[in-house]
Amino acid sequence: MYLKQLNMVNYRNYKQLNVQFSPNINIFIGKNAQGKTNLLESIYYLAFARSHRTNVDRQLINFESPFAKVSSRIYKRQTSNILELVTSNRGKKASINHLEQKRLSAYIGQLNVVLFSPENLNLIKGSPSQRRRFLDLEFGQIDNRYLISLARYQRILKQRNTFLKKMTYQKEPDFLYLEVLTRQLVDVAAIVIELRLKYLTHLEQMAKDIHFQISNQTETLAFHYQTANYDFKQKNDKQTVVDFLINQFSKVQNREIKLGTTLIGPHRDDINFEINDKDLQSFGSQGQQRSCVLSLKLAEIKLIKQVTHESPILLLDDVLSELDSKRQAALIEIIDEDIQTFITTTDLDSVSKELQHKPTIYEVSNGNLVNKGVKNDPK
Numbered sequence: 247m248y249l250k251q252l253n254m255v256n257y258r259n260y261k262q263l264n265v266q267f268s269p270n271i272n273i274f275i276g277k278n279a280q281g282k283t284n285l286l287e288s289i290y291y292l293a294f295a296r297s298h299r300t301n302v303d304r305q306l307i308n309f310e311s312p313f314a315k316v317s318s319r320i321y322k323r324q325t326s327n328i329l330e331l332v333t334s335n336r337g338k339k340a341s342i343n344h345l346e347q348k349r350l351s352a353y354i355g356q357l358n359v360v361l362f363s364p365e366n367l368n369l370i371k372g373s374p375s376q377r378r379r380f381l382d383l384e385f386g387q388i389d390n391r392y393l394i395s396l397a398r399y400q401r402i403l404k405q406r407n408t409f410l411k412k413m414t415y416q417k418e419p420d421f422l423y424l425e426v427l428t429r430q431l432v433d434v435a436a437i438v439i440e441l442r443l444k445y446l447t448h449l450e451q452m453a454k455d456i457h458f459q460i461s462n463q464t465e466t467l468a469f470h471y472q473t474a475n476y477d478f479k480q481k482n483d484k485q486t487v488v489d490f491l492i493n494q495f496s497k498v499q500n501r502e503i504k505l506g507t508t509l510i511g512p513h514r515d516d517i518n519f520e521i522n523d524k525d526l527q528s529f530g531s532q533g534q535q536r537s538c539v540l541s542l543k544l545a546e547i548k549l550i551k552q553v554t555h556e557s558p559i560l561l562l563d564d565v566l567s568e569l570d571s572k573r574q575a576a577l578i579e580i581i582d583e584d585i586q587t588f589i590t591t592t593d594l595d596s597v598s599k600e601l602q603h604k605p606t607i608y609e610v611s612n613g614n615l616v617n618k619g620v621k622n623d624p625k
């Protein structure tokens with residue numbers, strides 16, 4: 247899939263932009279703080295209806311404006327659709343072909359995007375919530391069932407937490423109703439966990455091969471999905487997960503009532519990464535952590551292709567200079583498989599000359615974009 251043009255109104259420092267892109271490689275070059283990342287962010291926003299840099303949509307709106315709008319036509323093998331997002335202090339409106347979508351779950355998934363950014367290392371080093379967010383975004387964009395189950399899980403979780411908070415202060419709490427809520431939560435939790443395990447197992451297999459190559463056949467990467475500190479594998483069927491969760495909930499019931507919150511479930515789960523059976527977060531070098539993230543991201547591209555039969559759009563935010571030649575080569579091998587790519591850089595020399603497709607260069611300056619044409623030799 248690819249986007250031919252992008253329209254922005256009042257998005258960050260872009261008052262008005264209407265730009266045509268190459269279906270191959272597009273490079274945004276410019277000094278610091280000119281709007282290069284804002285451009286990539288707007289494409290990411292169009293895909294996920296949320297930014298990768300902030301949870302506050304208000305920040306996306308130009309300082310002097312009441313609303314922001316981003317839109318583009320997305321071309322796929324058989325179809326093309328116009329996506330549009332408008333955000334203002336009254337909320338967010340997402341449309342496909344000018345039809346407003348009541349639920350974001352009906353909107354997300356139209357545009358598939360894989361982003362490499364300097365913050366990616368947080369996937370390994372950061373908190374479990376960052377790893378869960380990764381799972382939710384990546385699996386949500388390829389499987390609508392995942393998004394719908396997750397939204398349902400979050401609704402029941404909220405209800406259960408509200409009820410637990412009430413129970414904390416009740417003399418004679420209604421244990422029967424808690425049991426009903428627990429059962430509802432467990433049923434949908436098992437679906438979320440089952441889908442996470444399914445896609446994570448595919449990702450692991452592909453990332454393992456890539457990592458093995460990047461590390462000169464010396465390192466074996468492995469992922470472990472943990473729920474309530476238990477290492478779940480895909481071979482665990484839904485009923486096993488349900489039985490396990492019910493058993494775990496019975497153990498923590500008193501603590502949950504005391505704390506007034508749900509202590510177990512997909513909202514608390516985590517993934518551990520290991521290299522040669524050693525925990526990557528605790529024992530991995532910075533280089534190994536970087537390679538793991540790169541392998542994971544490249545595997546993500548492959549997974550999206552496998553599931554949707556379309557190439558996602560690749561966004562590279564100032565990351566090429568961080569990759570050594572071996573890692574850049576692994577990335578370029580994938581880019582050359584016909585993936586529309588957007589690269590930001592302050593320095594063209596950091597973009598490898600191995601790129602087969604000649605990039606189109608855009609100069610970014612203070613919220614403006616000038617097409618400088620096709621660069622024949624990027625080095």
Ligand SMILES: Nc1ncnc2c1ncn2[C@@H]1O[C@H](COP(=O)(O)OP(=O)(O)OP(=O)(O)O)[C@@H](O)[C@H]1O
Binds near residue numbers: 280284305306564
């Ligand atoms: N809501 C907003 N309204 C207007 N301008 C904004 C808004 N949010 C951010 N900016 C401006 O956008 C600019 C930063 O843009 P961006 O993050 O895309 O920089 P960049 O070109 O990627 O730079 P770097 O190379 O340093 O990463 C800053 O000048 C900032 O003031």
